[in-house]
Amino acid sequence: MARWAVFRAACLLATLAAFVAANPVLITRKTPKHSIQILYGKLAHQDPNDSNKKAYWYVWSVWVGPQGVAVDPCKPGPFSFSRTANAEGYAIDGGKILYREITDPRYPNEGSWPVVAYPEYSDPKDDPNCVIKGKGEKGPAVLECGETKIEFHKDAQFDDQLMKCGDDEYHRAWTVEY
Numbered sequence: 001m002a003r004w005a006v007f008r009a010a011c012l013l014a015t016l017a018a019f020v021a022a023n024p025v026l027i028t029r030k031t032p033k034h035s036i037q038i039l040y041g042k043l044a045h046q047d048p049n050d051s052n053k054k055a056y057w058y059v060w061s062v063w064v065g066p067q068g069v070a071v072d073p074c075k076p077g078p079f080s081f082s083r084t085a086n087a088e089g090y091a092i093d094g095g096k097i098l099y100r101e102i103t104d105p106r107y108p109n110e111g112s113w114p115v116v117a118y119p120e121y122s123d124p125k126d127d128p129n130c131v132i133k134g135k136g137e138k139g140p141a142v143l144e145c146g147e148t149k150i151e152f153h154k155d156a157q158f159d160d161q162l163m164k165c166g167d168d169e170y171h172r173a174w175t176v177e178y
Contacts, residue, residue: 031067032067032177032178033066033067033178034064034065034066034067034117034177034178035064035065035066035067035068035069035175035176035177035178036062036063036064036082036115036117036132036143036152036175036176036178037062037063037065037070037071037079037155037172037174037175038060038061038062038063038108038132038141038152038173038174038175039060039061039063039071039073039163039170039171039172039173040058040059040060040102040105040170040171040173041057041058041059041060041061041073041084041102041168041169041170041171042056042057042058042102042168042169042170043056043057043058043059043168044056044166044167044168045057054167057086058086058102059084059085059086060084060085060108060109060113060134060173061073061081061083061084061170062081062082062083062084062085062113062115062132063076063079063080063081063082064079064080064082064115064116064117065077065078065079065080066078066079067177067178070155070157070172072163073163073165073168073170074163074164074165082115082116083113083114083115085108085109085111085113085134102162102169102171103162103171105171105173106137107134107135107136107137107138107139107140107141107174108132108134108135108136108141108173108174109134109136110134110135110136110138111133111134112131112132112133112134113131113132113133113134114130114131115130115131115132115143116129116130117129117130117143117145117178129145130143130144130145131143131144131145132144132152140152140153140154140174141174143176143178148178150176150178151176152174152175152176153174153175153176154173154174154175155172155173155174155175156175157172158172158173160172
């Protein structure tokens with residue numbers, strides 16, 4: 001009986017080794033090296049109607065950098081700031097524009113934002129070669145680079161405290177790794 005178990009185990013190992021040798025792709029997995037992070041921001045500026053008051057712009061800011069590292073908008077380090085997209089019209093109630101609380105960002109508003117997703121999808125002239133497509137309240141944004149489509153997911157540090165850079169505030173929202 002013991003011989004039979006040893007023989008079966010040897011056959012199983014030989015079959016598995018032959019299968020892996022014939023299909024080496026199965027043992028290698030490409031891991032993400034880069035990320036795009038979207039932060040929801042509340043940026044202070046002078047109120048155009050009263051120079052003694054502050055007003056705020058609500059924006060989505062897009063940062064491109066290494067995978068596994070959280071961007072700090074005050075000290076971006078290895079990240080490059082790609083763009084901002086205005087969050088106006090983000091939520092509308094009875095024709096009046098409202099804004100989500102900075103601590104509770106929802107999905108980015110509908111629209112297409114060109115972005116350079118380097119180096120995986122690089123363009124020699126650094127022209128925007130990918131597009132982030134926001135779907136509004138229908139769901140998370142999608143990074144589209146040619147035929148490749150990757151859906152953003154909630155940032156792992158979504159529940160962290162606000163990040164303050166002077167009078168500006170940022171909240172982690174969405175990320176994609178590639």
